[in-house]
Amino acid sequence: MKLATLKNGQPDGRLVVVSADAAHCVDASPVAPTLLDALQRWDAVLPALTRLSQALDIPDARTSVGAIAFDPRQCAAPLPRSFQWLDGSAFLNHGRLMERAFKTPPIADFETIPLMYQGAADDFLGPHDPVPLPSEDDGIDYEGEFGVVLGATPMGVSARQALQHVRLVVLLNDWSLRGFGPREAKSGFGFVQAKPATAFAPIAVTLDELGPAWREGRVHLQLQTYRNDAWCGHPHGGAMHFDFGQLIAHAARTRRLSAGTVIGSGTVSNADAAMGSSCIAERRMRETLAQGAPRTPFLRFGERVRMVALDGQGRPGPFGQLDQVVLRAGALAAG
Amino acid sequence: MKLATLKNGQPDGRLVVVSADAAHCVDASPVAPTLLDALQRWDAVLPALTRLSQALDIPDARTSVGAIAFDPRQCAAPLPRSFQWLDGSAFLNHGRLMERAFKTPPIADFETIPLMYQGAADDFLGPHDPVPLPSEDDGIDYEGEFGVVLGATPMGVSARQALQHVRLVVLLNDWSLRGFGPREAKSGFGFVQAKPATAFAPIAVTLDELGPAWREGRVHLQLQTYRNDAWCGHPHGGAMHFDFGQLIAHAARTRRLSAGTVIGSGTVSNADAAMGSSCIAERRMRETLAQGAPRTPFLRFGERVRMVALDGQGRPGPFGQLDQVVLRAGALAAG
Numbered sequence: 111m112k113l114a115t116l117k118n119g120q121p122d123g124r125l126v127v128v129s130a131d132a133a134h135c136v137d138a139s140p141v142a143p144t145l146l147d148a149l150q151r152w153d154a155v156l157p158a159l160t161r162l163s164q165a166l167d168i169p170d171a172r173t174s175v176g177a178i179a180f181d182p183r184q185c186a187a188p189l190p191r192s193f194q195w196l197d198g199s200a201f202l203n204h205g206r207l208m209e210r211a212f213k214t215p216p217i218a219d220f221e222t223i224p225l226m227y228q229g230a231a232d233d234f235l236g237p238h239d240p241v242p243l244p245s246e247d248d249g250i251d252y253e254g255e256f257g258v259v260l261g262a263t264p265m266g267v268s269a270r271q272a273l274q275h276v277r278l279v280v281l282l283n284d285w286s287l288r289g290f291g292p293r294e295a296k297s298g299f300g301f302v303q304a305k306p307a308t309a310f311a312p313i314a315v316t317l318d319e320l321g322p323a324w325r326e327g328r329v330h331l332q333l334q335t336y337r338n339d340a341w342c343g344h345p346h347g348g349a350m351h352f353d354f355g356q357l358i359a360h361a362a363r364t365r366r367l368s369a370g371t372v373i374g375s376g377t378v379s380n381a382d383a384a385m386g387s388s389c390i391a392e393r394r395m396r397e398t399l400a401q402g403a404p405r406t407p408f409l410r411f412g413e414r415v416r417m418v419a420l421d422g423q424g425r426p427g428p429f430g431q432l433d434q435v436v437l438r439a440g441a442l443a444a445g
Numbered sequence: 446m447k448l449a450t451l452k453n454g455q456p457d458g459r460l461v462v463v464s465a466d467a468a469h470c471v472d473a474s475p476v477a478p479t480l481l482d483a484l485q486r487w488d489a490v491l492p493a494l495t496r497l498s499q500a501l502d503i504p505d506a507r508t509s510v511g512a513i514a515f516d517p518r519q520c521a522a523p524l525p526r527s528f529q530w531l532d533g534s535a536f537l538n539h540g541r542l543m544e545r546a547f548k549t550p551p552i553a554d555f556e557t558i559p560l561m562y563q564g565a566a567d568d569f570l571g572p573h574d575p576v577p578l579p580s581e582d583d584g585i586d587y588e589g590e591f592g593v594v595l596g597a598t599p600m601g602v603s604a605r606q607a608l609q610h611v612r613l614v615v616l617l618n619d620w621s622l623r624g625f626g627p628r629e630a631k632s633g634f635g636f637v638q639a640k641p642a643t644a645f646a647p648i649a650v651t652l653d654e655l656g657p658a659w660r661e662g663r664v665h666l667q668l669q670t671y672r673n674d675a676w677c678g679h680p681h682g683g684a685m686h687f688d689f690g691q692l693i694a695h696a697a698r699t700r701r702l703s704a705g706t707v708i709g710s711g712t713v714s715n716a717d718a719a720m721g722s723s724c725i726a727e728r729r730m731r732e733t734l735a736q737g738a739p740r741t742p743f744l745r746f747g748e749r750v751r752m753v754a755l756d757g758q759g760r761p762g763p764f765g766q767l768d769q770v771v772l773r774a775g776a777l778a779a780g
């Protein structure tokens with residue numbers, strides 16, 4: 111099943127079920143007004159949502175349920191806000207390059223205990239929303255990731271049991287400001303100013319939509335990023351060192367996780383430089399290692415970043431795409 | 446005005462207005478079903494909430510609005526969950542002692558840029574809720590703090606303007622697990638496992654309730670803690686190095702903050718050791734400095750922690766008290 115949220119002027123938007131081909135969608139609000147509500151009552155609403163999903167793929171039934179054309183440009187993030195967003199760093203290649211970029215000391219237990227920070231869940235951006243930021247001097251960067259959305263998950267869940275609590279898979283851009291990262295990392299308190307609002311591709315999918323691309327607690331798709339018209343990378347999500355079960359178990363070791371908690375994979379990253387990268391900082395670090403200095407600048411206002419998941423044959427994955435432009439904060443309000 | 450939330454089996458509870466003497470309360474749900482809802486429509490609901498508050502202090506009117514006895518034991522946290530919880534570390538005495546306790550290197554800009562981590566907002570504990578934790582080996586500790594609850598706050602707000610967005614002041618216990626703190630601090634990603642669910646005193650108050658105790662963006666009350674029957678400290682909240690305006694401005698530098706965002710002061714801490722401390726770790730560090738080793742153990746299951754705010758004459762502040770017992774996670778479910 112594919113789910114999305116249309117903007118309706120309210121903070122949580124309006125839940126829709128999307129057809130398999132993403133051409134149509136149907137209002138799901140008689141079943142659950144919002145995705146956050148649906149996640150809190152998942153077992154109760156799943157049968158009715160599934161019936162809507164099935165109706166969308168039959169032309170006559172599609173008409174009778176009142177389907178409309180699905181327009182990703184009308185979408186908020188699948189969860190426009192949630193009560194918890196925890197982002198792991200499960201691709202060790204990314205972590206190793208960022209350690210060198212931030213000039214931070216090597217982290218103990220790097221390969222046995224996941225790195226994870228708590229991010230802001232109160233304000234997620236939609237897939238075509240502009241990205242308002244205060245300054246081009248802050249090192250504006252993107253980070254392409256896969257993520258999972260959980261049902262209520264108990265404290266102390268094991269890595270194996272944890273996967274039973276995964277309700278949906280998402281594609282996201284963890285927008286990052288590199289000018290703040292090293293200082294905040296050195297402070298020990300983690301990232302606040304370095305992590306502005308996170309953006310999501312329009313469609314959240316149940317595990318069955320991924321078919322064989324969901325296995326071993328990982329998303330076996332490539333994450334392709336374009337900066338303006340330039341290809342930047344398509345590293346493979348299967349290279350996660352820690353799987354999502356391990357990330358969830360780490361998050362839940364001393365707390366229960368409420369329904370709607372989003373857990374991110376961290377930047378999708380492969381050791382093979384030919385796969386490119388899902389953030390600028392990695393590319394700059396590779397340039398520094400190869401040539402002594404970075405050559406690729408961070409983003410300027412007006413630049414565009416697109417992300418999409420691809421299968422092994424280069425066909426788009428089920429999430430739809432992110433397509434955003436970075437803007438000076440206040441530029442929108444000022445017209 | 447004093448506000449609280451009664452448990453009703455729903456995640457956000459039911460909003461009540463509390464009388465000045467905290468003896469009575471009245472259902473506010475016809476005005477706003479939950480405090481989170483009220484914060485999102487503050488200007489629209491404030492007149493009606495104020496009328497309920499005024500009625501509570503007149504015996505005849507109190508009866509006519511259907512007031513009942515106020516029982517803090519029926520309370521959830523004023524906000525049982527929110528979309529954002531950011532905790533500063535504005536008492537430099539605490540930061541300096543914790544740096545030594547964690548054996549982390551001195552932090553650059555310690556006196557000019559606030560330390561702040563993002564905490565879990567999805568599951569706040571009520572003032573009399575037990576505190577379920579997985580192990581006594583994790584260094585179970587409390588941290589007494591004041592906090593503010595915000596209305597919607599724009600990105601880039603100045604420290605001075607930020608105080609205009611403060612809606613409520615709260616008293617909280619930022620439960621902490623010291624066994625995880627040093628490793629998570631060294632990782633640079635901040636605290637996840639080190640910070641289980643945070644607990645709140647029952648009553649959130651508007652600024653006018655504090656009178657002269659709210660000035661210069663600080664809460665000029667003492668925070669008194671008892672462990673079981675032993676006094677542990679009553680340091681003064683006025684000693685904040687950064688005021689709440691500076692903490693909010695720090696949080697909002699690269700993001701807007703949604704209504705309901707909670708900003709914590711960090712552990713209330715005074716340089717004068719005679720004031721005691723609001724956490725065990727500080728006391729242990731003082732013992733180490735004075736005697737070469739800590740003598741005070743962290744908490745064991747079954748131990749009780751109480752916190753209350755006091756004015757200069759030793760009279761209780763307006764928040765009510767926290768009174769919680771630490772338990773092994775699962776002990777409640779198991780009966």
